[in-house]
Amino acid sequence: STTSSTSIPADASALLSFKSSADPSNSNPLLFSASISFCQWTGVSCSPARRVARLVLESLALNGTFAPSTLARLDQLRILSLKFNSLAGSVPDLSDLTNLKALYLDHNLFSGPFPASLLSLHRLRTLDLSHNFFSGSVPLPLTRLQRLVVLQLDSNAFTGTVPPFNQSSLKSLNMSSNNLTGPVPATALLSTFGSPPFAANPGLCGAVVRRECRSHLSFFPHAATQPPSPALPPSLNGPRQGFLLSQSSATPSRSPHKRALIAIGFMSATIFLIGFLTLILALRKMKRHKLTGHGKIHTPEKSANGSEQTTTEDHEEPTAAMIMEIPEDKDREKDKAKNLGKSGCLTFCAGEAPGYNLEQLMKASAEMLGRGSVGATYKAVLDTRLILCVKRLDAGRIGLAGKEDFERHMEAVGRLRHPNLVPLRAYFHAKEERLLVYDYQPNGSLFSLLHGSKSSRAKPLHWTSCLKIAEDVAQGLSYIHQASRLVHGNIKSSNVILGPDFEACLADCCLSFLLDEQFFETDGESRFYRAPEARESNRRLTPRSDIYAYGVLLLELLSGKSPLDHQDLVSRDLPAWVRSVREEGESVDDERLTMIVDIAAACIQLSPESRPTAWQVLKMIQEVKEAEAGDGDDDSDLSTSNP
Numbered sequence: 001s002t003t004s005s006t007s008i009p010a011d012a013s014a015l016l017s018f019k020s021s022a023d024p025s026n027s028n029p030l031l032f033s034a035s036i037s038f039c040q041w042t043g044v045s046c047s048p049a050r051r052v053a054r055l056v057l058e059s060l061a062l063n064g065t066f067a068p069s070t071l072a073r074l075d076q077l078r079i080l081s082l083k084f085n086s087l088a089g090s091v092p093d094l095s096d097l098t099n100l101k102a103l104y105l106d107h108n109l110f111s112g113p114f115p116a117s118l119l120s121l122h123r124l125r126t127l128d129l130s131h132n133f134f135s136g137s138v139p140l141p142l143t144r145l146q147r148l149v150v151l152q153l154d155s156n157a158f159t160g161t162v163p164p165f166n167q168s169s170l171k172s173l174n175m176s177s178n179n180l181t182g183p184v185p186a187t188a189l190l191s192t193f194g195s196p197p198f199a200a201n202p203g204l205c206g207a208v209v210r211r212e213c214r215s216h217l218s219f220f221p222h223a224a225t226q227p228p229s230p231a232l233p234p235s236l237n238g239p240r241q242g243f244l245l246s247q248s249s250a251t252p253s254r255s256p257h258k259r260a261l262i263a264i265g266f267m268s269a270t271i272f273l274i275g276f277l278t279l280i281l282a283l284r285k286m287k288r289h290k291l292t293g294h295g296k297i298h299t300p301e302k303s304a305n306g307s308e309q310t311t312t313e314d315h316e317e318p319t320a321a322m323i324m325e326i327p328e329d330k331d332r333e334k335d336k337a338k339n340l341g342k343s344g345c346l347t348f349c350a351g352e353a354p355g356y357n358l359e360q361l362m363k364a365s366a367e368m369l370g371r372g373s374v375g376a377t378y379k380a381v382l383d384t385r386l387i388l389c390v391k392r393l394d395a396g397r398i399g400l401a402g403k404e405d406f407e408r409h410m411e412a413v414g415r416l417r418h419p420n421l422v423p424l425r426a427y428f429h430a431k432e433e434r435l436l437v438y439d440y441q442p443n444g445s446l447f448s449l450l451h452g453s454k455s456s457r458a459k460p461l462h463w464t465s466c467l468k469i470a471e472d473v474a475q476g477l478s479y480i481h482q483a484s485r486l487v488h489g490n491i492k493s494s495n496v497i498l499g500p501d502f503e504a505c506l507a508d509c510c511l512s513f514l515l516d517e518q519f520f521e522t523d524g525e526s527r528f529y530r531a532p533e534a535r536e537s538n539r540r541l542t543p544r545s546d547i548y549a550y551g552v553l554l555l556e557l558l559s560g561k562s563p564l565d566h567q568d569l570v571s572r573d574l575p576a577w578v579r580s581v582r583e584e585g586e587s588v589d590d591e592r593l594t595m596i597v598d599i600a601a602a603c604i605q606l607s608p609e610s611r612p613t614a615w616q617v618l619k620m621i622q623e624v625k626e627a628e629a630g631d632g633d634d635d636s637d638l639s640t641s642n643p
């Protein structure tokens, strides 16, 4: 083997360099101890030529980075596993590891695009990048790795389309829980796998996943790659229905067999969804008005006055939509919208292609969903039938007045992309107007699900649904904290929105910081979620105050009780209380219930330092979920169109 000038074997020096960046706080002092030969170091196995052939460093709490030119120098490496650590940042160039057969980087905090250097590793048989924060597209050249047997990309933030995998070597594929979109290519291999590898990707469609490619998919950024969809028939023209009903014959060239398959799959999913939604709708006693197309996002002459700015959402009827004011003089209003449309441009986030312009947005049919601390929120239906969620900020309440500061903040927020976050698609800033444009999420908020109708939904959600929502929110939060170092600042059940597959997504990310400090709500429902140290000022919101809010939310989820009803939590025997309010006779393992309640209790510790990090919370929830998975009890209040 080659040696460095200090006579340390080159492989040993590569390992030591890796350790210094991967474990900056030296929490594993015995790892790579100099007193023994490097071939006997923890996790190291050498070839007869004393070159590192296998390196397995799992669950060692490595919380630094994977530095370039460290392990990449171990060119005889066959197996590399760094799974179950907290390594962050991007994966360095590993193209020199030409002998690598198995690479496990799963369950870490890696982010950035798919590591391109892996595409040249032609001997790779197993590649596991799951449970990280990788984003961007899944590269097409992966289909050319002819020896690949296992490919795990699940639980990341990958976007774009599924490559047409068809290599006969591939026996196990998992791309679930990402944000992939468009039709799944119906190759022989992917058709054999069916839908499981693609679960929890709300934007995927096609025969493989047995979901019709519907018009609402065009809300996603990669819609351009999908086949064009014909317009909705007039009978399905209502904005709400666009989400619930499919279009007929989106792909006329399909074979009768495929069509029958899709029809059966889609009909059962639709019946299931309609049944579920009918139930939810009944529970909420929702009095949603159908828009006539005359309501607009109304731009008043002046900024709203103080009385208009208070939170008016009625939590007894939280989803009862308020129809937008219909302008007295429609033409004058239209002109104003046009002028505003010409006065500036929407800035689209994360490099996404503009799919509409400000003028179209201002002319959209709009329905007010509610008014929160920073402004009013609307469901907007564009002429093109695209449905968006538009937040119109109250000029008088925004502290981040300067255009540059505002834009810098929104740019950072707009870069966030994760399946459990409602993405900010675009924003607009003019002298008196600030708009934020998000994806519209069709299935209401967790608040409505839990408290929509006090009489009929008096009991908490099913245990499996609680775990799923708790994990989804922890995923989103841990992504915000780790990938961006931002703070959500307003976690509460009305800011947890249910996406098309009933996945829980955090909304209103990082907006509390826009508020002028004097308008930071010290009353209103947000205050129940606010950590003691951050009650008075939005400048004191931190990742630890997000965790406090998460703890309150978790108790709300488990108990079905609004935080208003559990304010004196600290003095209670929490597990006993949660057990007492949950349904009698429910078959929840006592130990697991206590484990989850203990997580909530750790989160609401008064001292911020004693609270766990979002990542630790996520790991703990996943442990409970994994223990639960063995039981096979998957009744749930949440339905998805995935089998």
Ligand SMILES: Nc1ncnc2c1ncn2[C@@H]1O[C@H](COP(=O)(O)OP(=O)(O)OP(=O)(O)O)[C@@H](O)[C@H]1O
Pocket: 313, 318, 369, 370, 371, 372, 373, 374, 375, 376, 377, 389, 422, 438, 439, 440, 441, 442, 444, 445, 490, 494, 495, 497, 507, 508, 526
């Ligand atoms: N992207 C979205 N899709 C669908 N509904 C949404 C979306 N974002 C927010 N909502 C819903 O719109 C309503 C109003 O939201 P808004 O954020 O204005 O008020 P809030 O959440 O009560 O208050 P806050 O400003 O403190 O977050 C809420 O019921 C919320 O659940």
